[in-house]
Amino acid sequence: MNEYDKLVFELSVPGRVGYSLPEADVPEADPARLLPAAHLRRTPAALPAVSEFDAVRHYTRLSRMNFGVDTHFYPLGSCTMKYNPKINEDMARLPGFARLHPLTPEEASQGALQLIGELGEMLAEIVGMDGASLQPAAGAQGELTGVLMIRAFHLDREGNPRKKVLVPDSAHGTNPASTAIAGYQTVQIKSEANGEVDLLDLERHLDEDVAALMITVPNTLGLFESRILEATGLCHAKGVQVYMDGANLNALLGLARPGDLGFDVVHMNLHKTFTTPHGGGGPGAGPVAFKAHLAPHIPTPAVVRDGDAWRMDWKRPKSIGKVQSFWGNFGMHVRAYTYIRTMGPDGLRAVSENAILNANYIRARLLPYYDLPYEGASMHEVVFSARRQKAQGVSATDIAKRLLDLGFYAPSIYFPLIVEEALMIEPTETESKETLDEFCDAMIQIAKEAESTPQVLLDAPVTMPVRRLDQTLAARQPNLRWTPPEPTR
Amino acid sequence: MNEYDKLVFELSVPGRVGYSLPEADVPEADPARLLPAAHLRRTPAALPAVSEFDAVRHYTRLSRMNFGVDTHFYPLGSCTMKYNPKINEDMARLPGFARLHPLTPEEASQGALQLIGELGEMLAEIVGMDGASLQPAAGAQGELTGVLMIRAFHLDREGNPRKKVLVPDSAHGTNPASTAIAGYQTVQIKSEANGEVDLLDLERHLDEDVAALMITVPNTLGLFESRILEATGLCHAKGVQVYMDGANLNALLGLARPGDLGFDVVHMNLHKTFTTPHGGGGPGAGPVAFKAHLAPHIPTPAVVRDGDAWRMDWKRPKSIGKVQSFWGNFGMHVRAYTYIRTMGPDGLRAVSENAILNANYIRARLLPYYDLPYEGASMHEVVFSARRQKAQGVSATDIAKRLLDLGFYAPSIYFPLIVEEALMIEPTETESKETLDEFCDAMIQIAKEAESTPQVLLDAPVTMPVRRLDQTLAARQPNLRWTPPEPTR
Amino acid sequence: MRHGETMRYLSTTAAQRAEMLRTIGAEDIEALIDRIPSKARLDRELMIPAALAEADLVAHLRALAERNADAERYVTFLGGGAYDHYIPSMINHMLLRGEFFTAYTPYQPEASQGTLRTIYEYQTMICELTGMDVTNASVYDGGSALAEAALMAHSVTERGQIVASGALSPLARRVVETYCAGPRLPVKTVPWVDGVTDLDALRKAVTGKTACVLVQYPNFFGCLEDLDQVAAIAHERGALLVVSVDPVALALLRPPGSVGADIVVGEGQALGNHLNFGGPYLGLFSCRKELVRRMPGRLVGATVDLDGDRGFVLTLQTREQHIRREKATSNICTNVALVALAATIHMALLGKDGLPRAATLSTAKAHYAAEMLGRVPGVSLRFTAPYFKEFALRLPKNPGTVLRALRRRRILGGVALGQFDRRLKDSILVAVTERRTRAEIDAYAEALGSAVA
Amino acid sequence: MRHGETMRYLSTTAAQRAEMLRTIGAEDIEALIDRIPSKARLDRELMIPAALAEADLVAHLRALAERNADAERYVTFLGGGAYDHYIPSMINHMLLRGEFFTAYTPYQPEASQGTLRTIYEYQTMICELTGMDVTNASVYDGGSALAEAALMAHSVTERGQIVASGALSPLARRVVETYCAGPRLPVKTVPWVDGVTDLDALRKAVTGKTACVLVQYPNFFGCLEDLDQVAAIAHERGALLVVSVDPVALALLRPPGSVGADIVVGEGQALGNHLNFGGPYLGLFSCRKELVRRMPGRLVGATVDLDGDRGFVLTLQTREQHIRREKATSNICTNVALVALAATIHMALLGKDGLPRAATLSTAKAHYAAEMLGRVPGVSLRFTAPYFKEFALRLPKNPGTVLRALRRRRILGGVALGQFDRRLKDSILVAVTERRTRAEIDAYAEALGSAVA
Numbered sequence A, B: 001m002n003e004y005d006k007l008v009f010e011l012s013v014p015g016r017v018g019y020s021l022p023e024a025d026v027p028e029a030d031p032a033r034l035l036p037a038a039h040l041r042r043t044p045a046a047l048p049a050v051s052e053f054d055a056v057r058h059y060t061r062l063s064r065m066n067f068g069v070d071t072h073f074y075p076l077g078s079c080t081m082k083y084n085p086k087i088n089e090d091m092a093r094l095p096g097f098a099r100l101h102p103l104t105p106e107e108a109s110q111g112a113l114q115l116i117g118e119l120g121e122m123l124a125e126i127v128g129m130d131g132a133s134l135q136p137a138a139g140a141q142g143e144l145t146g147v148l149m150i151r152a153f154h155l156d157r158e159g160n161p162r163k164k165v166l167v168p169d170s171a172h173g174t175n176p177a178s179t180a181i182a183g184y185q186t187v188q189i190k191s192e193a194n195g196e197v198d199l200l201d202l203e204r205h206l207d208e209d210v211a212a213l214m215i216t217v218p219n220t221l222g223l224f225e226s227r228i229l230e231a232t233g234l235c236h237a238k239g240v241q242v243y244m245d246g247a248n249l250n251a252l253l254g255l256a257r258p259g260d261l262g263f264d265v266v267h268m269n270l271h272k273t274f275t276t277p278h279g280g281g282g283p284g285a286g287p288v289a290f291k292a293h294l295a296p297h298i299p300t301p302a303v304v305r306d307g308d309a310w311r312m313d314w315k316r317p318k319s320i321g322k323v324q325s326f327w328g329n330f331g332m333h334v335r336a337y338t339y340i341r342t343m344g345p346d347g348l349r350a351v352s353e354n355a356i357l358n359a360n361y362i363r364a365r366l367l368p369y370y371d372l373p374y375e376g377a378s379m380h381e382v383v384f385s386a387r388r389q390k391a392q393g394v395s396a397t398d399i400a401k402r403l404l405d406l407g408f409y410a411p412s413i414y415f416p417l418i419v420e421e422a423l424m425i426e427p428t429e430t431e432s433k434e435t436l437d438e439f440c441d442a443m444i445q446i447a448k449e450a451e452s453t454p455q456v457l458l459d460a461p462v463t464m465p466v467r468r469l470d471q472t473l474a475a476r477q478p479n480l481r482w483t484p485p486e487p488t489r
Numbered sequence C, D: 001m002r003h004g005e006t007m008r009y010l011s012t013t014a015a016q017r018a019e020m021l022r023t024i025g026a027e028d029i030e031a032l033i034d035r036i037p038s039k040a041r042l043d044r045e046l047m048i049p050a051a052l053a054e055a056d057l058v059a060h061l062r063a064l065a066e067r068n069a070d071a072e073r074y075v076t077f078l079g080g081g082a083y084d085h086y087i088p089s090m091i092n093h094m095l096l097r098g099e100f101f102t103a104y105t106p107y108q109p110e111a112s113q114g115t116l117r118t119i120y121e122y123q124t125m126i127c128e129l130t131g132m133d134v135t136n137a138s139v140y141d142g143g144s145a146l147a148e149a150a151l152m153a154h155s156v157t158e159r160g161q162i163v164a165s166g167a168l169s170p171l172a173r174r175v176v177e178t179y180c181a182g183p184r185l186p187v188k189t190v191p192w193v194d195g196v197t198d199l200d201a202l203r204k205a206v207t208g209k210t211a212c213v214l215v216q217y218p219n220f221f222g223c224l225e226d227l228d229q230v231a232a233i234a235h236e237r238g239a240l241l242v243v244s245v246d247p248v249a250l251a252l253l254r255p256p257g258s259v260g261a262d263i264v265v266g267e268g269q270a271l272g273n274h275l276n277f278g279g280p281y282l283g284l285f286s287c288r289k290e291l292v293r294r295m296p297g298r299l300v301g302a303t304v305d306l307d308g309d310r311g312f313v314l315t316l317q318t319r320e321q322h323i324r325r326e327k328a329t330s331n332i333c334t335n336v337a338l339v340a341l342a343a344t345i346h347m348a349l350l351g352k353d354g355l356p357r358a359a360t361l362s363t364a365k366a367h368y369a370a371e372m373l374g375r376v377p378g379v380s381l382r383f384t385a386p387y388f389k390e391f392a393l394r395l396p397k398n399p400g401t402v403l404r405a406l407r408r409r410r411i412l413g414g415v416a417l418g419q420f421d422r423r424l425k426d427s428i429l430v431a432v433t434e435r436r437t438r439a440e441i442d443a444y445a446e447a448l449g450s451a452v453a
């Protein structure tokens, strides 16, 4: 079935050339005379040798072995796979941005600093905070940054950072992981039967050792935490800081703001809510917005206004320090800035409204066919369980694979962990009703197949470049790099 | 089998918007008050209404229903489907070129004029002529331009344009068609058994009524006309001009030059030899290079040096006039210029050597399996006949369709007309030996299938977005535009 | 050969070459080309510049590009057949899909459905704008489209004279003349009065020998011809009416199909394509369905495949050169498919609401500009006829001098008309698209004030 | 909502919205969000600027971009961790393939073989350059890679101290310090002498409690550390050796794997990625295979499908946060896959010959530049240690003033070192890649002459 099965190394032919470099125009260009012999490599790195055209056809063909938002509906829950506007790409490629060196003096990079500064201000307004740091490179790094800021805050105020961070059991894996790296013990808070965080359990855990509560709104079940004001209030009463994982901000734009909900710090995923592309895994950007009391602790340098100009403020003795070598994923900042300026306030609000509408539409159409373990009002995504299908011998994985054959990427599966056979569906606002209908039709067809012809699901996919892959083999006998085949005679 | 079968009209939903235009910033923006009512449209044009994302996914999906050089070997004979360098695309998009208005005064478009001028000089050198006009938009328009120049030449010298143009029977269809539009009667010259033009037949036809001989070198059989010097000599002796169709110039770069072969005028296809992309049918560019005696007749304006500057020379009373509203397909000129400057003289020669090598390699490998009606030495392409397969019930078309299933675009088929069941294979120099081998393996497999399992060929293709299409229906009941389906109730 | 520079587009290594020659049974490449008589061989290197490394070449081309006064660094009011309309950025991203831009003419339809479908969409949309039944897949540009229309009218009517409005683009008219030289079709030009075709003169010019009347709408001066009258005059004598259009304007204006045009052509650059110093552009070509078999160029039609599924093919090819050779309706082979694709996506994106909106903004801003520029002392509108997005302006000073002064202020103020018509040597043609802002127009008026003072 | 501006990224029309609400059984959208307590609702519009039309927005961003001194309009000698190397134009065309850049992390491998294969290629190539057994799919950047290495060494050795060379990038070192704050790992910095780590001081600093030694090669000053010695010192005490590298340099220099490095990290921006004002960049991360289960980040492995055909998957995921949560080897989720893809294509294109050639040209031109700049009266090389493509220069005048003067001549002369180290406030760091020409270097020398005169 696999039409094309080459790696670039397998195209390599000694002597082929894919580059164009000038001849040396300086008198001495022999490395052996320029550098001590001890430092020189003895054998060249076994990189491939291909022509430019070899590479074009190879990577073009590989690209065609992928689904992307541009080609397929991509309802991957929690990931907000919305349309990535093409204009964003053009703007990020303007030479004044793309070819700007990070150590260019401030006076010669005012345009870039202004963009960072203004984007920070807009993001802060969107989440109702007092400021934002754009340095974190992704959501998880935003979390680490935010928790370290909280750590610095407690340390500064109380001389000790406290010990624990409370995280609901529905949280994304990065939440406990970031917390752990920040030196905290993670304490899991239960969800109530309705899927929201259990306030009693929360209250039980709140003590002087608790540095922070870290919570996702809407949570990973797609539910708005309706008692969030109470929760943040309870925390603050114990001097506990409240961190919001803003990965699901796409549900809230112009409707509600983390700052107004009582949060002290929130990270955003520009690669979810603000249309920067995911690139097959990254890069993203995870700005952190904060209330004023945390401002002393944000990463250095802070990009600040200085009259009509912008500058980098390095003199922040209580800062947590740096989390990136430079100033953050500026290329993503340009894209997000472009997007926000394209949408304006009414546009952003329409984004969230439509995201919520789309999720609820799918929910309504699929409700007869799939179990909905948490029945609260869905915001921007809906989490079904395939437990009914599981009883018919078909798992969430099987449903996902069958969707591929029917021309759709799969929802997130087995997340959140508190849902058995979870199918986490996030359509985003950029998808049309027609696409949602086609997807729902496919899901309904699958539910019926699970009853009538489950083997079709167990065999899926059959139209992809490969069939199901042996994960166990991959993990038991890791093969993590290409090696040339043994010469045969 | 057809995964996606939408037209953009079928995605349209009233009220959807895919653009972003500013609000009117001038006082009056009501067309009814600006323009007389009689001039206003009564019903809007029924264009679709789609979102930007609808359009991105639609056109991305449509693109995936195509083969292109970037994705597949494309051995379409006579078309020189070589790699189109990406850098060419970047250069053509520089704002100083892409956003330059054609009526910008000469003093404010010197960079563009220099590029046109220098490209003309380089092309003239490559084909051994005294100058080149870059105005023609494609090969066929180059032919028309060249023949009209010959017409003007005769008219100027003899007071009459003469009557006939001689064209070999192996010629491309545009040759007789261009000749006819130029007001000439086309007279067909026979090919010899060896596939070259029959000099005796030529001589027989040469008289005072003949304005020109139009001939392709190498010819469409991929053969170099070995007696070309004799042929051009014979013509000149009768005052007959000799036109070379330079579509096959990819075989001659740095090896032989039309000017040195005695030609008076030659057109080039920048979209074949000089890597400008074919774009699914165009645009191309068909510059015409000429000997000095034809210079008075080239299209206006000529781009000429004027000291250190360049200007447009309009004062050419004997010019044939214009063939394009402006100066030719400048965007293609930028690409061809970029390519020639990338390759240099040794690079261009290597192009032709490798093109010839590749064609001969295919020829050698396929010779046992397919008939070769003309056995002369192949230059850059080789023309087989599927008559042996035809006898087995399988046509050139069937072979072409089967190739699609095996992952290759098809050769040109049924051209040149003088070859029964022609399979015209032009690999170009940019393809690797590995690709040629895979293609030859496929062709050999097909030859064997023709013997053993011909039905596989007759049923092909089965892996494309559609199966074989009903051409007769298309021609009998032309359906040349979309119309909305009748409303059903 | 030097490192890299020349080799990166070739894939065959020296060792492979040797191996391939062995398979071929040839000693060396020379052996493969010995059919070329040695007298005919080039015995030296081509005298073209040596190869440049990619980075050096980019620097060189950038320097060339920067010597041009482009519409990115200058505020442009240039028109006359090429326009600086808004182009959604998304279009370029689709054009860069290798499957589109590195494909050939869709000769194998099963492996070319992408191209075929976009052409079918294009044909439909242009029919909608022009109000005609049939549209071909494109010809080279507006000028050659007009010329092909004249030849087609000649072949349909079997008449030998072409009557051209004097308010046609003079550049396009020259292309018509060139194409008409071979078949010796005289092209009679009818003068203009007050910016539009002189209908009395037209009435006199059209005879029983007239194959067609060529008229432009909006015309070269931006003015709106009275198409009903022109149609009546042409059809009265059995001549065809050929209208050359601006497709953007047709989003707002009456389609020529509705006044009885027989052939509609035009320059389609304004639909999503850059100025490109004049090309590649887009020749629009539509006609009545009765004439389709005389039409030049390719046509895509819908049909079904073996399974009965919808599919698209090139059709009615017996009109074309590769089948009919000297009897073909035209010599065109390569057309401008990718430019048409850009236009298709542009029309899809702007769509039913957006294209009229772009047209409305253009005409509104043009009228505002005419008003503001007309207020400059000594400056006046050259004609009183209604106009669309372009108008002629009479200047009190030499236009060349004035335009130069404007250029120093980064304004491309218009096209000097004297180069096309001596009667207009005091005038310039000013085009305004939706892309110009009121502030830019005001700045132009202010600069023009200083320039003519 | 105004026309177009805000709607072009949404597909649902008012009529569809009504229909969908009917299916849902909700009166209006408000009914869907009534779970949000009204006290928590925003009762006004967001105070961000109103939407801009595409063309206006482009103009605005272009204006911002033009206020920056970029490497296109300036001749740049800036380095210090980010470099202006040649980037083949072809790379961008591949990155723009929607199938690559609009895909997510390849969670469904059957529909993500394109991404998975490119990562596998990437892992292989970086292993080749670093000389290590295993490479992950990327971490954020060079700084966070170094920080992750320190944490990993801590977890592998279960020791609590980090020893850092004073010739590390000071910016990267600050990231290490940030990441080490949570687990309270003290980071001890060893001073440099003459541009390289003081080995005597290092020997003293490394103890039985040292988890790892962090060293950079070439180091922040461009100088080449004696890795054999550093390795010996680290390993003697059972500490891991972590080397932060420039992958371009490794095309020519000894791979750290060959001197016994345990973890190799680095900033990969120089491989085919633009400067982007500091990000997104590429965190390289390789290690010995024995350590793979302690490695942060994603790994792609080869396996087979049901039919026995080769395929690729994310593997060894039990290290990762989505499975192991607080016990994961790292918190990283989103990485920089597209940046790694650019690097992969870059390494493929330059390949076995080209990458060493780029490295050779860079070091050759750097040495030429050092020679020419060193000849300027009063200017001298700050260090005598061997260097690769970057060197520190001592100036006779305030570096800020000199650099400003150079900027006026469109030269970005280097990075002022005083901002990182007070002992170097008279010095600048000058980087030279293969992209600089001899003429540019000569012009720099001449301009520097005037600036310090």
Ligand SMILES: Cc1ncc(COP(=O)(O)O)c(C=O)c1O
Residues within 6 Å of the ligand: A078, A079, A138, A139, A140, A141, A172, A174, A175, A216, A220, A245, A247, A248, A269, A284, A285, A286, D332, D333, D334
């Ligand atoms: C709810 C939630 N939190 C955190 C993250 C982590 O963000 P990132 O992948 O940008 O590090 C994600 C994304 O995967 C998420 O969905």
Ligand SMILES: Cc1ncc(COP(=O)(O)O)c(C=O)c1O
Residues within 6 Å of the ligand: B078, B079, B138, B139, B140, B141, B172, B174, B175, B216, B220, B245, B247, B248, B269, B284, B285, B286, C332, C333, C334
């Ligand atoms: C031999 C030959 N002559 C002429 C032409 C016509 O060139 P064009 O398609 O550029 O008009 C072609 C290309 O199709 C050709 O192959």
